[in-house]
Amino acid sequence: MTRPPASARGDAVCPVPAPAELAGMAVRALREEARLSPKPGLVDRRGGGAHDDMDLPLLLASAEALRPTFLSVAAAARRTAAGVGLREELGRLGRAGERAMLRVTRGVNTHRGALWALGLLAAAACVARDEREAAHGAARLAALPDRWAPAAAASHGERARRRYGGGGARSEAEAAFPHVIEIALPRLRRARAAGLTEDAARLDALLELMSFLDDTCVLHRGGLEGLRVVRLGAERVLAEGGAGTDRGRAALMDLDGRLRRLRLSPGGSGDLLAAALFLDSVFSTASSQPGLLNRVFLNRAPFTLPHGRWSHADAEL
Ligand SMILES: CC(C)(COP(=O)(O)OP(=O)(O)OC[C@H]1O[C@@H](n2cnc3c(N)ncnc32)[C@H](O[C@H]2O[C@H](COP(=O)(O)OP(=O)(O)OP(=O)(O)O)[C@@H](O)[C@H]2O)[C@@H]1O)[C@@H](O)C(=O)NCCC(=O)NCCS
């Protein structure tokens, strides 16, 4: 999806897509992430992965149900300067969007994390020149107070954070989406530059995310041991050559089987892959280089995980 220059759209003020176009890009990113196959443990064309309450049609319907929310979010960000007023409006729109999603999915949390990430990024993209600026704008919005946010929701993410520490969807946003900017997008672009198919490049970006992320969806379902299985399993697929090679593909299918058996879903990584696809489509002439992965910038084991002592053999459950 190439972004036409501002002049071609007759828009000299805001050199980014109009709200309807941004909303379309957000929905498309969600749909493309959902369809991408085979994803370890996640819903894809083959079925529900580690989920017994989701499938591809549900994810596609959920993505479509969020279109009006993305549209309202982008429109609000266009007419309102970034500040507490906009943050509170985004909170109101985001909560209404969650309700719309839950109505369509009959109560299944398909895209709560994705709505949070893409909603903030869509709002920030309205005044950003590139993906890094958008991520920083989103971080500033995420950190602002929202008077109307319900106090301490007992979400799965909140429970996982209380039990294990570490980050989650909120910290990822407040830190300017480091896993999207420093991990997923560089991997995606390096893989494309190396001649991989688009699907293999996207799968490798997902695996890279899985190997780094403190995914509260995984922690909620499998604790620290589950997180270790996901991270080391993804790392192993990449070490075998990634999704574009026979050995990497075999390791990926092996990991998929293990995650299904253990009911481990890397849903946070799925959300962040969608966020990367969104930014990639909005800022397709991005300045960010397909450079080396910044493994120092992102500490792979930022909290209680004894990363230094792990080995691939340990990951067998
Ligand atoms: C800030 C909010 C996102 C709320 O966050 P919180 O952590 O309190 O709430 P959760 O409901 O747990 O949702 C967070 C979702 O974010 C994804 N995620 C997890 N880890 C990370 C991470 N490190 N970085 C980024 N994103 C992450 C993850 O989403 C996936 O998991 C979904 C399924 O999860 P779960 O509900 O646990 O479902 P199951 O395991 O399937 O349940 P059972 O079957 O076992 O019952 C999956 O679909 C993925 O989407 C987390 O779930 C935010 O919601 C908020 O505060 N919103 C307010 C509105 C607002 O201000 N909006 C502004 C922008 S519009």
Ligand SMILES: Nc1ncnc2[nH]cnc12
């Ligand atoms: N493909 C997917 N399967 C399950 N949960 C998800 N959350 C975001 N994408 C997902």
